Amino acid sequence: MKRPTLSLIAVATALAAVTGFAALTAPDGTATAGAKAPAKLPVERSSLLCPAPTTSEVAETDxxxxxxGATGSGSAKAGTAAKAELKAAATAATPGGSTAKKPAAAKAPATVTEPGKPVAAEANGGTAPALAGSATGSLAPGWTVQQTTVVPAGGARGLLGVTCTAPDTDxxxxxxxxxxxxxDYVHLTNPDDTAAVADIQLYGAEGELASQLPDGIPVPAHSTVPVLLSTxxxxxxxxxxxxxVTTRSGRVGAVIGSAxxxxxSDWLPASADPAGTAVLPGIPSDATSVRLVAYAPGEDDAELKIQLVGEAGTIVPASAEALHVKSGMTAAVxxxxxxxxxxxxxxxxxxxxxxxxxxxxALRVVRGKGDKQEVAYIPxxxxxxSRxxxxxxxxAGSTLTLTAPGSTAQVKVTASAGTGGGTPVSKTVTVKEGTTVKVTELxxxxxxxxxxxxxxxxxxxxxxAARMLALPDDGIPMFTVQTLLDDRGTVEVPTAKQDLSVLDD
Structure with missing residues (x-):
């Protein structure tokens, strides 16, 4: 069944630059006297983009x-206006030439009024637009928005969850x-005032797939463009x-909606940047199928050892001990x-x-059997x-998993108040070296x-860390997994003492 165009997916938390002066240096390159170590201060502005959830008329989106709340890293400047809200974004013409109508202005959902208190909103049906938003002042550090959609029937059936994330260029x-x-649709969202141009390259088992759009994909300002990969x-x-996905000009939010x-169906978020090692957290205990897909972008092949970090320790799976990933090619097992x-x-x-x-x-993970299966993706x-x-x-239905692949670690886990009330609770969790711990009772x-x-x-x-949300429906083990990304709620700001002697002849 062909899936109707899912209008977008995207994201963004563009960290703001807080005030500060760069350290002055003398002609010989040494730092001037009086320069102090950079101070770690909260960001004062964050941006987020959320995709249009679905086109299904029977969908329910939260x-x-x-x-x-503030941590030991400090708080926003006194007197700084605090605001965190989302607004509807436009849908632009697709590369195929069809154009979706610009969504009507909508009341901003889920507007936060103070740190430490989550707020919720809902939208039913298939007309909910993509959203773009920003947070300022004390509401900016760590601001997050979760979009969760239940589609009980149809070609897009499933539980689709995504953490709205930040624009980038790669x-x-x-x-x-x-x-x-x-x-599979890649949703490109441009949060800025000027147009962006994006390139999308596809790599299969034999290398790059020839593109039919060599001139890139234009993404107008404040708009979203959904692109079906097979086209x-x-x-x-x-x-x-x-x-x-890369940009020739500007920046975009990008995420893939897969059915x-x-x-x-579910959302496929971007993988961590290319590196020599990787951790993919949050595999459910009752997964009936797990497929690993990897790609090596460099000049050298990647010979990978596969290990499972479980509750009892780290083992090499009997089903596959290694994966050879040729340079420029996609490999799967x-x-x-x-x-x-x-x-x-x-x-x-x-x-x-x-x-x-x-x-x-990234992993494609399946729960259930026969016609009662459901899929999710883990990058x-x-x-x-820091946080x-x-x-x-x-x-009921939420499972947090914490993995320490190297040394033993301790983390503080805090459950906030509820959207309708409740008292926050915290606990310190020890994760032993080479193990995964699940937290369900907090x-x-x-x-x-x-x-x-x-x-x-x-x-x-x-x-x-990762969180699995399970919402069974009519015998189908619907679920989605969101990995936890550092919120980059603070930024290092260098301080310096002015020294005009560096201007002397």
Whole structure:
């Protein structure tokens, strides 16, 4: 079944530059006297883009917006106006020439009024537009918006979840497809006042697929362009494709909406930047099918060792011990019976530590059997730096997983108040070296509505995190997985003492 054009997906949290002066240097390159170490201050502006959720008339979409409370990193400047809201974005002409109507102005949903209190809104049917928004002042550091859509029937059937994210100029999406049973759209959203031009390159098992749009894709200011991947190339349908989105001018938010005739639908977020190792967290304990897709963008092949970091420790799966990824080509491998009843994360490292090559990776994960299956996607995800948050958690159905692939680590996990009330609760969780821990019992007292979960590293090694939201419907184990990205809520601002002597002859 051909899926109707899903209007967008995208994102953005463009960090703001807070005030500060660059350190002056003397002619010999040494720093002037009086220069201090950079101060870490909260950002004062964040931007977000959310995709149009779906075109299904039976869909139900929830938006949850949240800014964590202040931490030890400081607070926004006194007197700075605080505001966090989303507004409708326009839908522009698609590369095929059809044009969608600009959505009518809509009341901004999920407007945050103070840190520490999530707010929610909903939209039903298939007319909800893409959203663009910004947060300023004390609401900017860590601002996050979760968009969750339930489509109970039709070609786009499934639970679709996405954390609205930031615009950029470079995105990698392994695990996409141009297969006949798949309808994969890349949604390009331009949050700026000037037009952007984007290039989309597709890479299959034999290398790059010839493009039918050599001149790039124009994305008008403040608009969204959805592009069906199979229309970008005349090559034969490919089951596993890596998508590379770059911009010639401007910046965009990018994400892929994927629908499978048999497996349902979900959003595929961008992978972490190419690197020699990768962690893919949040694999459900009852996954019935896991498929790893990877791509090596450099000049060298990537020889990858595959390991599962589970609750009991790190093992090499019997189904696949390694994956050879040729330079410029997409490789894939099925990992049947991977988790064996435990939540886990996939750890990919060089088979030979002396021959590391950069790669990107993502997982396609399936739960259920027969005609009662549901799909979700897990991209390679960087470790949490200072703090990360995921919104729209439910009293039942939410599972947080924490993975420490190297050293033992401690993290503070906080469940916020609910959108309708409740008391926040926190706990410190220890994640032993080479293990994954699941957290399901941390729910605000007196919870009403949904809540946000914030993870802050306390000590030890790096931690990777993901949240699975499961909302079963009519025997179908509908679910979606969101990996937790560092919220980049602070920025280092250098300070310096003015020294005019550097201007002397």
């Amino acid at each position: 938006y949850t917006s949240y800014t964590p 995105f990698w999406f392994p695990a996409a497809s141009t297969a006949k049973q798949r309808q 970008l190339t005349g090559a034969a349908p490919a089951a596993d494709v890596t998508v590379h 499978d005739d048999k497996l349902g 099925d990992l049947p019976d991977l988790t064996r009843g435990e939540v886990g994360a996939l750890l990919l490292t060089p088979s030979d530590a002396k021959k590391s090559a950069p790669f990107v990776a 390679a995800t960087a470790a949490i730096g 990360a948050t995921v919104a729209d958690n439910r009293a 729910v605000p007292a007196g919870l009403k509505g949904s809540y946000a979960v914030t993870v802050e590293p306390v000590s030890g090694g790096p931690v990777h």
